[in-house]
Amino acid sequence: MTNVLQVHDLHFSYHDGRPALRGVSFAMCAGEKVALVGPNGAGKSTLMLHLNGILPDRPRDFVHGRGEVSVEEKRLTRDNLPVIRALVGLVFQNPDDQLFSPTVFEDVAFGPLHMGLPMKEVEARVESALEAVRMSGFRDRLSHHLSVGEKKRIAIATVLSMKPQILVLDEPSAGLDPRGRRTLINLLRELPITMLVSTHDMKLVQELFPRTIVMDEGQIVADGQTRDILENEELLTAHGLEKP
Amino acid sequence: MHFDAFDRYHETNSFVHRLDPRIKVAVTVAFILSNALLPDGAWIAFGLSWMLLLFANIFSNLGIAFTLKRSFVALPFALVAITVLFSIPGNPLASFHFLLWDLTISDTGFLRFVSILIRSWLSVQMAILLVATARFPDIIHALGHLRVPSILTTIIAFLYRYLFVLGDEVFRLMRAREARSAAAGRRSGRSVVWRANVAGHMAGQLFLRSYERSDRVYNAMLARGYAGHLETINPHELRRRDYITAALALLAILFLQLAGRL
Amino acid sequence: MQYSPAPLHIPDGFLSLVVSIICWVISAITLSAAIARSNKSLGERQIPLMGVMAAFIFAAQMINFPVAGGTSGHLLGGALAAITLGPWAGMLVMTAVIVVQALLFQDGGLLVMGANILNMGLVTAAIGYGLYRAAAAGNRTLKLTVAGIAAWLSVMAAALFTSLQLWLSGTSQLQIVIPAMLGVHALIGLGEALITVAALTLILQTRPDLLGENSASAKGSRGWVVAGVLISLAVVLLSPLASADPDGLERVAEDLGFLGKGFSAPYQLIPDYTLPFLGQSNLSTVLAGLIGLIVVGAVIVLLGQGLRAKS
Ligand SMILES: Nc1ncnc2c1ncn2[C@@H]1O[C@H](COP(=O)(O)OP(=O)(O)O)[C@@H](O)[C@H]1O
Ligand SMILES: [Mg+2]
Numbered sequence: 001m002t003n004v005l006q007v008h009d010l011h012f013s014y015h016d017g018r019p020a021l022r023g024v025s026f027a028m029c030a031g032e033k034v035a036l037v038g039p040n041g042a043g044k045s046t047l048m049l050h051l052n053g054i055l056p057d058r059p060r061d062f063v064h065g066r067g068e069v070s071v072e073e074k075r076l077t078r079d080n081l082p083v084i085r086a087l088v089g090l091v092f093q094n095p096d097d098q099l100f101s102p103t104v105f106e107d108v109a110f111g112p113l114h115m116g117l118p119m120k121e122v123e124a125r126v127e128s129a130l131e132a133v134r135m136s137g138f139r140d141r142l143s144h145h146l147s148v149g150e151k152k153r154i155a156i157a158t159v160l161s162m163k164p165q166i167l168v169l170d171e172p173s174a175g176l177d178p179r180g181r182r183t184l185i186n187l188l189r190e191l192p193i194t195m196l197v198s199t200h201d202m203k204l205v206q207e208l209f210p211r212t213i214v215m216d217e218g219q220i221v222a223d224g225q226t227r228d229i230l231e232n233e234e235l236l237t238a239h240g241l242e243k244p
Numbered sequence: 245m246h247f248d249a250f251d252r253y254h255e256t257n258s259f260v261h262r263l264d265p266r267i268k269v270a271v272t273v274a275f276i277l278s279n280a281l282l283p284d285g286a287w288i289a290f291g292l293s294w295m296l297l298l299f300a301n302i303f304s305n306l307g308i309a310f311t312l313k314r315s316f317v318a319l320p321f322a323l324v325a326i327t328v329l330f331s332i333p334g335n336p337l338a339s340f341h342f343l344l345w346d347l348t349i350s351d352t353g354f355l356r357f358v359s360i361l362i363r364s365w366l367s368v369q370m371a372i373l374l375v376a377t378a379r380f381p382d383i384i385h386a387l388g389h390l391r392v393p394s395i396l397t398t399i400i401a402f403l404y405r406y407l408f409v410l411g412d413e414v415f416r417l418m419r420a421r422e423a424r425s426a427a428a429g430r431r432s433g434r435s436v437v438w439r440a441n442v443a444g445h446m447a448g449q450l451f452l453r454s455y456e457r458s459d460r461v462y463n464a465m466l467a468r469g470y471a472g473h474l475e476t477i478n479p480h481e482l483r484r485r486d487y488i489t490a491a492l493a494l495l496a497i498l499f500l501q502l503a504g505r506l
Numbered sequence: 507m508q509y510s511p512a513p514l515h516i517p518d519g520f521l522s523l524v525v526s527i528i529c530w531v532i533s534a535i536t537l538s539a540a541i542a543r544s545n546k547s548l549g550e551r552q553i554p555l556m557g558v559m560a561a562f563i564f565a566a567q568m569i570n571f572p573v574a575g576g577t578s579g580h581l582l583g584g585a586l587a588a589i590t591l592g593p594w595a596g597m598l599v600m601t602a603v604i605v606v607q608a609l610l611f612q613d614g615g616l617l618v619m620g621a622n623i624l625n626m627g628l629v630t631a632a633i634g635y636g637l638y639r640a641a642a643a644g645n646r647t648l649k650l651t652v653a654g655i656a657a658w659l660s661v662m663a664a665a666l667f668t669s670l671q672l673w674l675s676g677t678s679q680l681q682i683v684i685p686a687m688l689g690v691h692a693l694i695g696l697g698e699a700l701i702t703v704a705a706l707t708l709i710l711q712t713r714p715d716l717l718g719e720n721s722a723s724a725k726g727s728r729g730w731v732v733a734g735v736l737i738s739l740a741v742v743l744l745s746p747l748a749s750a751d752p753d754g755l756e757r758v759a760e761d762l763g764f765l766g767k768g769f770s771a772p773y774q775l776i777p778d779y780t781l782p783f784l785g786q787s788n789l790s791t792v793l794a795g796l797i798g799l800i801v802v803g804a805v806i807v808l809l810g811q812g813l814r815a816k817s
Contacts, residue, residue, distance in 0.1 A: 015715075054463050082469060090467040096409050097460040100554065102381035102401050109477060114469035119477075142381070144408035158468065252610055276617045280523045317612050318517035324672055324687075325520060327679040360677060364519030364615075371518075371612045380610060395541050395553070399602040402557020403564060407606070410558075410565035418569065436573055440697055443571040444704020447581060450566055451590065451705055452712055458558035462551045472550030 002073070003027040004165055004194050005088075010050060010067035020046040022218035024067070028166070028194060035205040035226065036198040038215035039240040044198040045093065047215070048168050051196070052088040053081050072165060086115055089159030093170040095151035099143045104130075104154055107143060111162035122161075129161035130154075133187060149180025153187065160191075169197045173204055202244040206230060214239055250407060252375040258305035264486040265378045265386035271493045272374045276367040278497045282504040284359040289504030293366050296496055300370070304377050311369035311376075318368045325360045329353045380404055385478055394476055402461075410454060417446045514582070514626055514664050514691075515607065518615030522675035529671065530620030536628050537601060544594040556595050560602040563587055566705075567603075571697070579697030582664070584630025585638075585657040586702045590709065592722035593635040593730050600627030625667040629737060630660035636734015639726055646710060650703050656734070657702035661695035662688060663741045688745050 005028040012021040020043045028034055036044050049055045050069055053076050069076040071087045092098045101107040108129055112122040130136050133153040138146070146154060152172055159167065172188070173181050181204075188195065188208055199205060205212055205226055212229045214222040216239045222229055229235065236243055260268070275296070282289050301310050334352030341347070375383070381401070388397045421442060521529075544552055563583040570578040583603070588596030601623050608614040614622045637656035641649050665687040672678040709716055717723050 049463065052467055054466050082471065085467060085469055092460065092464050092467075094460070096406075097457065098464050100402065100405055100461050100464060100557075102384070102405050105479075106381070106477060110465075110470075111468040113475045113477065114471070122477075142379070143405060162468065250610070273616060276518050276615070277523075279519060280526070280617055318519075318615075321515075321517050321520060324683060325677045327682045328677065331679040331682075356676070360519055362519075364517045367518035367615060367617070368612050371609070371616060375610055375612075383609060393538075393541055395544075396537075396598065396602065396605075398553055399557045399560050399598060400605055402554065403560040403602050403606055404610075406558050406561030407564055410561045411568065414565045414568050436571075436579075437700060439571040440579060440700035441704045443569050443580070444701035445708055446569050447566045447586070447701055448705035448708030448712075450569070451562055451586075451709060454558050454562035454565075455555075455713070455716065458551075458555045461554040461558060465554060470550075474553060 004030045004072055006070045008068050012046060012055060020218055024220055026213060026220060026223055030194055032211060033195045033209050035209035035212045036196055036215060037205060037212060037241055042215040043218040044215055045170055048090060048170050051168050052085045052090050086162050087165045088168055089162055089164030090168045091155050091159055093174060095155040098155040098158060099151060102142060104141045104143060105139045108157050108161050111158060115162060125161040129157040132160050133157045149176055149183060152184060166194045171198055173199060173201045202242055206244045250411060253379050254306055254376045256305050258303060260304040260377045263489055264480050264482050265382040266389050267486045267490045268374055268378050269383060269386045271490060272370050274494060274497050275370045278500055279363040279367050281501060285355045286504035289500050290362050292500050292503055297366060297369055300373055304373060306376060311372045314372050315365055315369045318364050322361055325357055328356045332356055385480055388476060389478060398474055413450060514668055515614030516618045516622055516668060518617050520677050521618045521621055521671055525671050525675045526618050526621060529624050533620045533623040533628060540594040540597045544598055556599050559591060560599045563599055563603050581701045582626060582630065582661055582698055584626060585634025585660040586705060588631035588635035589638045589653060590723055593631055593726045595722060596631040596635060597628055600631060621671050625664045629663045629667055633660040633663050633734050633737050635726055636730040640731045642724060650706060653706050654699040654703040658695040658699040659738050659741060661691050661698045663737055665691035666741050666745055684745060
């Protein structure tokens, strides 16, 4: 099977000079659902930002970094940034950062609109993305009137409307009540798309993801079947994780 | 928590709610302009303007006194106009002694003072009706259609979106401050300067958080294909009833102007 | 918690049409320049930055501190916005705040919004930034001191501009409105200065890079210093002058054609079908008639389009 995503020897430091990524390599196959776990500050969010070329594109924050990222065999460079960003749908941890428009429609339409699609197609994509997250009636709602759970689902819709090949979610279940969490889990299970999800929610990992990557201090310390990793108590305690 | 105190839109189904937001913005501005053009003491025209306003209230399904009940926000500012009561020459209406001064209210001064208040009071009511019947994002679209530069409308859209988020943050900061000063025993705590410093510290904290948030928002925009040029959507289309309402409103306002000059 | 308006927002009805329009023109020209220039100093991240920072100013204005007798002080923010974001971006941010306050909260009118933008957004930013920029090379104490003075002066200038507009509109008497407005705002300005300095102190401690050499704050040109100093001088010199010799200023305004006899002229653009600046002439009557015709024409066109849109 071909790799949709390939990351090779990625290094990165923020402007304070402390390394946040120290040689990260892994690959993902089409249709795979992978969990990314590790303590706070491990570098999960930083890694995810690299997957659609955000940090290297911002010289202000970019001190030194190297390595490469390829999506569908295309190497991420400045020239194909727009293509890669359409292929990798990145959902940020805080939905108030992700949803920056006054209305749900404007937010879900933002991606397709900036891909240069015609208005008809944009409308159609908004409809189907909202349907995919079961929020069809919410098109004309104001973002600030949504509950946290609704915001998280709309946030996923904002990238689904770009029809990405890979969905990258940063701590999607953080801050949700049990019902919101349950709805989200069902949604993630049903979405037929390759997925990389960072989380501290080990029950969610156990329930949804066949494969788990463990990160700590900017490096991948384990990568394998979720079953095996959750059995390895030594590994879990060493990296501040808990058995579900 | 939601900051619903900031919401001014009143959801209901009415003729005015269904109008295109551009028409509502244009008519509101025309009405306020008309008030400014009416001469002092044009009582009949002022009265007719109020009638127009009452009709607008009725057609909005919000109750005839909707805007009246909310219209006193501008009243405190009336203080700055109080001097016209005494300063404009005319026939004296009343004189009295206040502290050091002997003050005489002239009839022209009184006329002018009351006219200023009425103009202000009418204008503010129409503005209240505008935000009660058009959702703010739609008003932003209307501004775009009416040629307000897109960079300004975009900043306004962001401001509107993050008003609620940052409003929440301010609320939490102030709650924490109150909890601390209550724990310290005295309600307001030490000197005014010290309190101003605490407020400034809060503003600084809020600044830094907002700055970092703008960075994350920028990342979120980049991730969805933003490359420095912002596409905007203008989902509104003018229909027949919009044109006709605009025309009738303009005619009514023209009539008000004539009535004010008879 | 209540959203608390600053006491400078002029509502509709308090300024004459002529003064409102002049202020709109000045503001519009300045804002066009701001739109053209802010792009250069901030690049493509300017939109989210200015948008979120506009929300910040709005929210920061709600932070209040009790002063005495149930009154409370709070921030206007023009100086702070211009010092931290640069003058042009500061102006745009303040403008967005004033627009939302007027449209959403009726805090300040629509027809007079040009004046409110000028007073609270443009003048405050020019003074705040201009004076701060003059001290930008100095040490931290100097910078903060100057920022405090600039914040105080920015509020005083806004109050002075507001007073002048009210007087030119025939709404207030000069010898009362200037001492009253400036007296009140001398105190309000102290709050502004204290909050601005405390906020800047924290920012300089935590993120000095935001105010450092490569920041938007450092990129404003030296011309701002001149503008800031000039407006400040105007405030410092004009205020006592105006209070001491109001007749002098009134004579000037009369000569410039602002004030007609007994406050009547400025706010009637087409009184009795004559245009005030043309006097009681035939031409004036004809022009007034023309304006009426244009309005009627616009109505007819709109009606026609409405009927056509049916099909
Ligand atoms: N914008 C930033 N500027 C400087 N350092 C940062 C920034 N974002 C994250 N870091 C640092 O990079 C490291 C990795 O952070 P992050 O990727 O957010 O970890 P995680 O998502 O696993 O919690 C941490 O040490 C964090 O402090
Ligand atoms: Mg993280």
